[in-house]
Amino acid sequence: MAAAKELSGAGLRGQVAGKTALSTVGKSGSGLTYRGYDVKDLADNCQFEEVAYLILKGNLPTQAELDAYKTKLKGLRKLPQALKEVLERIPASAHPMDVMRTGCSMLGNLETEESFDQQQDATDRMLALFPGMINYWYNFSHNNGKRINEETDADSIAEQFLWTLHDEKPSELHTQVMHASLILYAEHEFNASTFTARVCASTLSDMHSCVTGAIGSLRGPLHGGANEAAMELIEGMKDAEDAEQKLMGMLERKEKIMGFGHAIYRESDPRNAIIKLWSEKLAGESGNTNLYDISVRCEAVMWREKKLFCNADFFHASAYNYMGIPTKLFTPIFVCSRLTGWAAHVMEQRADNRIIRPSAEYTGEEFRTVPAISDR
Numbered sequence: 001m002a003a004a005k006e007l008s009g010a011g012l013r014g015q016v017a018g019k020t021a022l023s024t025v026g027k028s029g030s031g032l033t034y035r036g037y038d039v040k041d042l043a044d045n046c047q048f049e050e051v052a053y054l055i056l057k058g059n060l061p062t063q064a065e066l067d068a069y070k071t072k073l074k075g076l077r078k079l080p081q082a083l084k085e086v087l088e089r090i091p092a093s094a095h096p097m098d099v100m101r102t103g104c105s106m107l108g109n110l111e112t113e114e115s116f117d118q119q120q121d122a123t124d125r126m127l128a129l130f131p132g133m134i135n136y137w138y139n140f141s142h143n144n145g146k147r148i149n150e151e152t153d154a155d156s157i158a159e160q161f162l163w164t165l166h167d168e169k170p171s172e173l174h175t176q177v178m179h180a181s182l183i184l185y186a187e188h189e190f191n192a193s194t195f196t197a198r199v200c201a202s203t204l205s206d207m208h209s210c211v212t213g214a215i216g217s218l219r220g221p222l223h224g225g226a227n228e229a230a231m232e233l234i235e236g237m238k239d240a241e242d243a244e245q246k247l248m249g250m251l252e253r254k255e256k257i258m259g260f261g262h263a264i265y266r267e268s269d270p271r272n273a274i275i276k277l278w279s280e281k282l283a284g285e286s287g288n289t290n291l292y293d294i295s296v297r298c299e300a301v302m303w304r305e306k307k308l309f310c311n312a313d314f315f316h317a318s319a320y321n322y323m324g325i326p327t328k329l330f331t332p333i334f335v336c337s338r339l340t341g342w343a344a345h346v347m348e349q350r351a352d353n354r355i356i357r358p359s360a361e362y363t364g365e366e367f368r369t370v371p372a373i374s375d376r
């Protein structure tokens with residue numbers, strides 16, 4: 001099992017900051033469970049919608065419940081015209097995570113969550129709409145003003161993401177990998193973005209504000225942004241030998257290697273083995289295993305030199321690249337998935353709320369009085 005570290009120190013490390021029934025990290029099974037189910041079991045046997053249902057509603061759906069949920073989500077894909085207009089005004093140079101943040105916030109203006117009774121519907125709308133939203137912007141801004149049809153016939157969120165990105169039905173294999181990827185990223189206890197969402201929820205704010213804040217926290221390279229940073233690293237390496245040399249140089253210069261290490265896991269991240277297998281399969285399918293081979297060498301060097309292991313992000317880089325996904329859209333996919341965890345945590349916080357307001361250890365000046373301006 002991927003066990004948890006002994007934790008203490010800055011960054012609230014090791015401190016229990018609240019309760020959750022949603023997931024465990026470093027405690028049982030392969031090391032990550034959603035509502036008691038091992039993430040590997042879920043990734044091997046479920047579609048993303050089943051896992052979203054589990055996280056949001058508490059139990060795995062029956063076939064009839066799953067069909068009804070997927071039909072509901074399919075009916076919620078249409079982007080409001082005002083949101084399309086905002087997306088068309090965002091320049092191609094913008095980071096797609098900023099587009100997600102603005103898009104989510106705009107949706108909150110157009111379809112405001114007026115009461116907590118609407119929390120499930122507000123979440124479902126975002127789950128259904130986010131893939132088309134980011135790919136509408138991406139195609140418009142990067143593809144000569146192309147306006148895609150976001151109301152595709154895609155059967156699932158996994159398929160909808162790839163379909164709206166490439167404007168064609170994706171292969172079975174690619175859709176299967178996307179399901180697994182969305183499942184792996186869906187929930188992870190009190191990580192930085194989820195904690196952001198919970199802090200916002202604790203003030204009794206609305207769902208769109210909680211999610212907008214969480215997107216901002218996920219954006220950084222120490223958190224979700226690491227999958228993009230990992231891609232930038234490996235695409236600069238010619239082959240496995242070059243990877244070895246470059247990494248050794250970076251370690252000598254004490255540079256941080258994105259996609260490695262974890263705040264909670266000690267020896268491995270259970271999501272890595274799963275996405276690594278998919279990356280290998282995609283490499284085989286593509287007929288060019290170089291990027292996969294480079295990634296495998298990086299993993300070996302980091303463990304040999306530093307006992308640092310790949311987290312969920314590292315092999316996601318090569319997997320997404322093999323599926324033809326542009327690097328800057330990697331972290332928005334994480335948003336399309338983690339939205340389930342964020343929303344479920346918001347609902348959990350609301351159900352048993354006290355405003356989150358810790359204390360600080362003061363390190364500033366002693367008490368003093370204001371001198372006259374002429375004496376300063």
Ligand SMILES: CC(=O)SCCNC(=O)CCNC(=O)[C@H](O)C(C)(C)COP(=O)(O)OP(=O)(O)OC[C@H]1O[C@@H](n2cnc3c(N)ncnc32)[C@H](O)[C@@H]1OP(=O)(O)O
Nearest residue numbers: 221222223224226255256257258259260261262263311312
């Ligand atoms: C889905 C996710 O969000 S997973 C996380 C994605 N983020 C990354 O991949 C970014 C790279 N990794 C990191 O920056 C860190 O490992 C974090 C942010 C994930 C965890 O941070 P921490 O809990 O502070 O890490 P930890 O306490 O284990 O660090 C121990 C030591 O290892 C070093 N270290 C940790 N990760 C790395 C890394 N990826 N590369 C180089 N050194 C590292 C730290 O600098 C620290 O050294 P120090 O004691 O000399 O300061």
Ligand SMILES: O=C([O-])CC(=O)C(=O)O
Nearest residue numbers: 187188190191192263312
């Ligand atoms: O738990 C964390 O700190 C980061 C992480 O792996 C995640 O959010 O998936």
